[in-house]
Amino acid sequence: MARNDDREDVLLPPLFETRTAKRRGAYKIFCFTIFVGIISVWLYRFIHFPSAAAAAGKSTWLTISAAEVLFGLYWIFTQAARLKVVYRSPFKHRLSHRYEEELPLVDVFVCTADPTLEPPLLVIDTILSVMSYNYTPEKLGIYLSDDGCSELTFYALVEASEFAKRWIPFVKKHNVEPRAPRVYFSREIDSDEPDFVHEWTIVKDLYEDMKSRIDSSVANGFITDEIKDKHKGFLEWNSNITKNDHHSIVQILINGWDPQGIFDVDGNRLPTLVYLSREKRRGWQHNFKAGSMNALIRVSSEITNAPIILNLDCDMYSNDPDAIRDALCFFLDENQGQQISYVQYPQRFSNITKNDIYANEPRATFQIELAGLDGFGATLFIGTGCFHRRESLSGKKFSYEDRKIESNSVKETKKIRSVEELELASKTLANCSYEKDTLWGKEMGLVYGYPVEDIVTGLTIQCRGWKPVYYNPTKHAFLGIAPTTLDVALVQFKRWSEGLFQIFFSEHCPFIHGFGKIKLGAQMGYCIYLLWAPFSLPILAYVFVPALCLLHDVPLFPKVSSLWFVPFAYVFGARTACSLIEDLISGSTVKGWWNLQRMWLIRRTTSYFFALIDTIYKKLGLSETSFVLTGKVADEDLRTRYEDEIIEFGSSSVMYVIIATIAIVNLLSLVYGVFKNVAFFGFDGLIGVFTGQMIVCGIIVSLNLPVYEALLLRRDKGSIPSSVLVKSLVITSLACLIPMF
Numbered sequence: 001m002a003r004n005d006d007r008e009d010v011l012l013p014p015l016f017e018t019r020t021a022k023r024r025g026a027y028k029i030f031c032f033t034i035f036v037g038i039i040s041v042w043l044y045r046f047i048h049f050p051s052a053a054a055a056a057g058k059s060t061w062l063t064i065s066a067a068e069v070l071f072g073l074y075w076i077f078t079q080a081a082r083l084k085v086v087y088r089s090p091f092k093h094r095l096s097h098r099y100e101e102e103l104p105l106v107d108v109f110v111c112t113a114d115p116t117l118e119p120p121l122l123v124i125d126t127i128l129s130v131m132s133y134n135y136t137p138e139k140l141g142i143y144l145s146d147d148g149c150s151e152l153t154f155y156a157l158v159e160a161s162e163f164a165k166r167w168i169p170f171v172k173k174h175n176v177e178p179r180a181p182r183v184y185f186s187r188e189i190d191s192d193e194p195d196f197v198h199e200w201t202i203v204k205d206l207y208e209d210m211k212s213r214i215d216s217s218v219a220n221g222f223i224t225d226e227i228k229d230k231h232k233g234f235l236e237w238n239s240n241i242t243k244n245d246h247h248s249i250v251q252i253l254i255n256g257w258d259p260q261g262i263f264d265v266d267g268n269r270l271p272t273l274v275y276l277s278r279e280k281r282r283g284w285q286h287n288f289k290a291g292s293m294n295a296l297i298r299v300s301s302e303i304t305n306a307p308i309i310l311n312l313d314c315d316m317y318s319n320d321p322d323a324i325r326d327a328l329c330f331f332l333d334e335n336q337g338q339q340i341s342y343v344q345y346p347q348r349f350s351n352i353t354k355n356d357i358y359a360n361e362p363r364a365t366f367q368i369e370l371a372g373l374d375g376f377g378a379t380l381f382i383g384t385g386c387f388h389r390r391e392s393l394s395g396k397k398f399s400y401e402d403r404k405i406e407s408n409s410v411k412e413t414k415k416i417r418s419v420e421e422l423e424l425a426s427k428t429l430a431n432c433s434y435e436k437d438t439l440w441g442k443e444m445g446l447v448y449g450y451p452v453e454d455i456v457t458g459l460t461i462q463c464r465g466w467k468p469v470y471y472n473p474t475k476h477a478f479l480g481i482a483p484t485t486l487d488v489a490l491v492q493f494k495r496w497s498e499g500l501f502q503i504f505f506s507e508h509c510p511f512i513h514g515f516g517k518i519k520l521g522a523q524m525g526y527c528i529y530l531l532w533a534p535f536s537l538p539i540l541a542y543v544f545v546p547a548l549c550l551l552h553d554v555p556l557f558p559k560v561s562s563l564w565f566v567p568f569a570y571v572f573g574a575r576t577a578c579s580l581i582e583d584l585i586s587g588s589t590v591k592g593w594w595n596l597q598r599m600w601l602i603r604r605t606t607s608y609f610f611a612l613i614d615t616i617y618k619k620l621g622l623s624e625t626s627f628v629l630t631g632k633v634a635d636e637d638l639r640t641r642y643e644d645e646i647i648e649f650g651s652s653s654v655m656y657v658i659i660a661t662i663a664i665v666n667l668l669s670l671v672y673g674v675f676k677n678v679a680f681f682g683f684d685g686l687i688g689v690f691t692g693q694m695i696v697c698g699i700i701v702s703l704n705l706p707v708y709e710a711l712l713l714r715r716d717k718g719s720i721p722s723s724v725l726v727k728s729l730v731i732t733s734l735a736c737l738i739p740m741f
């Protein structure tokens, strides 16, 4: 990104603006009142510690007090992310005006790993959407990394490179969106102008033809010889190749700089398009997505070497053809741009239902928390939808001195080397042995050793002095596919919470690694996420202890008439109201908020808890890090239920046993508590010494209504199998026998 030094930088209006959220003063006062409430709760627990003669047991009291102390501390962390919320807005017209001719090269990395879970058609939809950016094609390099080493995926990419010749001129001429053909053609035609309709029909037919060719290859599971003859790339595959054992494959499908190269039907150039499948061998660590990103960084440096890199998961199509320009406003801003290492967009999805049944798009997190971390210069890197400065991704420390080294021209060597030479040279860079005894995965590229390579990499980049930014535009820049079953959603959260907790427990712990390098607020902000797994314990305590104590007539909370009841009620009420308001102003619905509360309860008691256990296992060396891929396809029957917002259980996962047990224990206690207390004391019983526990059970029961339904009423494939019901009834009976002391 060469800067023209003749320009009077200081006089130029900035390319982006940063606004700090207003009314933070009032919020701080409100926070303070909650804080006082929390302290009072702690104080109550301390002062009223049961004496030997008291009805309440010491251990239960201790457990619940510990849970409350942890909740309070966690709440403090969440407030760190709310102290300085900032919003960014780029000015892309200024960018075009000032830099149009000298805009930098941009490389786009798309990662895929499995042709079944991530169907090739889905992958090329993403590829085609980024190929059609409103950006000079010569300046775009698109790379697909295929960790599945699948001939089918490669074939789909070959087809896409052909289809692009028709697709790109069509979308650019008519300015249609979204530029992902699968999504675009699944919608109604958006104009009745004859010329357009004509062209639309032609392109759609081409798309349908391509789709059926790809679909039938996928259905066959192999590529016919007739197809194989059409591209030399297929020669790379032989019968010995498996997903986990194969040589490096690099195929440059479109060489965007070759004068005799490939042009679209209007005679315009097409972006460079490269297929990569890094070498895999038994006995070598492949490091999941981080490994593939690092291979991409090296291979692309040999071919296009763009100073800016956009990285996307294979299901994240580009929904805004101008997204590159928005992002460049940050990097090219004369005053602040130099220190910006990456521009992260929130992870949005195309298949979210109105009330987001699995809470896949946590609105307040996107709108407030991540923006709050940005305020501390600690924007999280969340793995996809992120523009990077190649330098910062390659391990460089930020310094003001050597800031003018970036280039915006195609690597000189590239122009004199043939495609074959380039392919040969880059293959070596994707070999297993290449990284041996190097700093890759440690100080260079994405960091290895964690299933959440993104968060830890972002943290190390910040610790090297860079200041990433978070940008949350109204028009979603990228749209992915969110899990549509509870199982998949919970497994995903298990991977995340496990990976996050591993970071906390490693040399990369923000308090250690970030000490003196990032702000304290940022370190605390990171912990909101890194501590998900251990925070399953206080929640588990809170869903079981009050309920079981109620069953055993052991009181845990102050009487309603006591003054001590006030802090409990206030902290709970104020926090609930606050989270509801935050979600509503961030665009959620009341039902969406309620669904989020249910998902929090479920995740914390299942995914996070299992993650905690597995982390301990790993620390003891009993198991290895794994990466369970998130499925991106759903069958018809399931899709209808998803669209109707009915939770899909449909397996007998142990996680469901926990969910069902919690639901049953609390229902039982609530019924017992209400009957017993009303029977003895009438209305006074309802507002007596057990009120607090009845409220806790009541809330858990109401969050679990869909669980009872799935356990008892539903008969569809998504209901909870009766084996789960039986197991949880057994556990419930045992739990009820535990003495509460």
Ligand SMILES: O=c1ccn([C@@H]2O[C@H](COP(=O)(O)OP(=O)(O)O[C@H]3O[C@H](CO)[C@@H](O)[C@H](O)[C@H]3O)[C@@H](O)[C@H]2O)c(=O)[nH]1
Pocket: 111, 112, 113, 114, 118, 145, 147, 287, 288, 289, 292, 312, 313, 314, 315, 347, 382, 383, 384, 451, 452, 453, 454, 492, 495, 496, 499, 627, 628, 629, 630, 631
């Ligand atoms: O060995 C692997 C495993 C995964 N992937 C790719 O990584 C991406 C993310 O995998 P997915 O199964 O979709 O996981 P998600 O939970 O949806 O991913 C989120 O969480 C990951 C970290 O756990 C981040 O890497 C992702 O960017 C982020 O979207 C996909 O494109 C995969 O193809 C690889 O390339 N190689």
Ligand SMILES: [Mn+2]
Pocket: 313, 315, 480, 630
């Ligand atoms: Mn994903």
